[in-house]
Amino acid sequence: MSHKITRIFHPVGQGAFYSERHDVDGQMFNVVYDCGSFGIKRGTKVVEETFHDNEIIDILFVSHFDYDHISLIPVLLNKCHIRKVVLPLLHEDILFVLSGYYRYRMASNGRLRSSAEKSLQLLNDPQKWFREECGAREKVKLVFVRPDVESVAADDLERRNQLNRAEEEFVSSQGGSTINSRSEKDAKSLCTFADWMFLPYNMDYFKRNSDLVTKLIGWLNQNNYSLQDLNNDQFYKWLFRNNGHRRQLAQIYRSLNGSINENSMLLFSGPSQKHYQCKMSVAHYPLHPPLRWLIAQPGCLYTGDFNLKQESLHASYGSYFNRIGTVQIPHHGSEHSFDLNNFHAQDMICPVSHGTMFGHPDPTVLCEIACAGGCPVSVNNDPFSKFEERIRI
16 A cells, blocks of 8 residues: 655744645545634635645644634635534533633734634534635534543532533534544544544643633622623623723633643644554755655644643653654744643654744744754745655555
8 A cells, every 4th residue: 555645834924724635545635734824815825825626625623713723714615625624622611711711802902803703703603603704505524522531520520411411512503523532443433544543632621720710700700790601792891891800800811821722632643553664754945955754753743722831742642652753833832832841852843833923933942842852843924934744654
């Protein structure tokens, strides 16, 4: 069997757009992980030049719902036919928290209003978003990745069961299906290749942020509101009539903001077997001519805006690291989401997608990765910064 892979980190500036084209004995299989940018004009051009008209995208993975990771999906859907969209499934409580976060940004910042509104729409009703925002003429096949739920204390079990029922109702309302995080068995429903798999991981955000959620619920209860009211327009009319309450909520959301991107769904794309042979070359303008890595591992770990201060990549995919040679630097290289101890850099190719809006990437992050034996690669607004890997299994 012949299996050739072209993996590209596309230069869309402040955003994320990554693709893989698998050629298995002449049969094509296209995968996209995130598709968005704040630079819509530049990003649109990149997406349109990447695929042919009516080309099939077999799987679109969406790591999370921030605008710079989803804004170019309408362009992609207009250009191509998307067979399947894979999204993280969120607990009902976290849905309310994120809805409130995006609604707060809509109400308090004119510059971010439009982007927050689109994120909110996709979060609450993906089918409606694909229909109204993207112009989908038929229902999109949605697959939700269940949170990787850890053990739950007995006194939390009733609440957990209640949340699980709400999740099932949400998935049913979307006409979707579910798979489990890091399940090789479930991964076979995404890809039938004998030598490759796509293994998503949706971290259990509820457990790791229960203190923050509890803090928010307590503040709402003190003011005679509930978590559900974060999805209510009347709540924000009340909020913005009182500067004191507005400042209090802003402080809570600032504490949430440091970990809110933990909703990013990770993805391992790599060999399904522990033992294999491959050849790999990489092409990037600063590294021209292309370097050939004969021993490099072909697997890639896509991280979205994952927060490395909360969990290590080894904890997420430890048993697969001997198959990984490329790790995307999370959150555009932000120092607020980075911890070298939780990032395996040695002998890794480490692309980072960034623009100039927020001062990303942080030089300290790149320096730490390089000193630890990794190879940072800048993918930015410059067309020549496109980073491409070609793999033959």
